[in-house]
Amino acid sequence: AYKRFSELLPKEERDSACSARVPKSHILTLPELRANPFQHRICHVFSTSETGDDSMSFEDFLDMLSVFSDSATSDIKSHYAFRIFDFDDDGTLDRKDLEQLVNCLTGQGEESRLSSAEMEQLIQNILEESDIDKDGTINLSEFQHVVSRSPDFARCRGLQR
Numbered sequence: 001a002y003k004r005f006s007e008l009l010p011k012e013e014r015d016s017a018c019s020a021r022v023p024k025s026h027i028l029t030l031p032e033l034r035a036n037p038f039q040h041r042i043c044h045v046f047s048t049s050e051t052g053d054d055s056m057s058f059e060d061f062l063d064m065l066s067v068f069s070d071s072a073t074s075d076i077k078s079h080y081a082f083r084i085f086d087f088d089d090d091g092t093l094d095r096k097d098l099e100q101l102v103n104c105l106t107g108q109g110e111e112s113r114l115s116s117a118e119m120e121q122l123i124q125n126i127l128e129e130s131d132i133d134k135d136g137t138i139n140l141s142e143f144q145h146v147v148s149r150s151p152d153f154a155r156c157r158g159l160q161r
Contacts, residue, residue, distance in 0.1 A: 004030075005061045017058060024054040027061075032068075037104040041084045078147040082140050092137035098123045 006017035008026040024043045033039045043054040046064040056064070066072060067080045085093055087100045099119060106112045114122065130138045130146045138146075 001062055001065055002058065005058050021049065021055040021057050022061070024056075027054075027056055037107075038084050041087065045080060045083045074147065075144065078144045079140065081147070082143045085143075092139050093143065094137045095123055095127075098126055098138075 002017065005022065006014045008022045008029070009017055009020055013020050024040075024047070027033065027043050028039055033042065036042065040054075042064065043056070046060050046067075047054040047056050048060050049055045067076055082093070083089075085097060085101050087097045088094075093101075102114065102119060102122060106114060127136065127138070130142050132142050132145065133139075
């Protein structure tokens with residue numbers, strides 16, 4: 001992990017990789033993130049940058065790798081997945097978050113975009129399945145409940161080599 005992290009830094013900064021921050025643009029060059037539709041959200045969620053530039057320290061990078069590893073528990077994976085899907089960072093998945101999530105998964109092109117009616121029906125189906133307290137949003141515990149019924153979720157890996 002240290003080797004991969006330091007290789008994202010300019011040569012002159014590699015000796016001090018433990019105290020350096022890798023810019024988001026360099027993190028996004030990782031093959032595992034390059035084609036990931038949530039690449040920007042992943043960087044945002046794992047970055048501890050105080051400037052909001054989504055750069056990563058070595059510790060941030062390790063956190064990201066550990067969450068995507070086989071050894072991470074389903075609870076940890078679902079916690080971070082929830083944070084990645086919570087586009088407005090308000091602690092719930094509302095209709096707007098769900099729409100952005102679907103758009104990320106289906107692609108941003110005109111030919112792959114769902115119609116308004118299709119999007120509304122899909123969001124309604126997601127909420128009917130997941131929104132246990134019927135408040136119109138999905139909270140973390142509701143999300144984790146749905147994920148617990150999906151055995152494939154724990155096997156999902158984002159950043160493995």
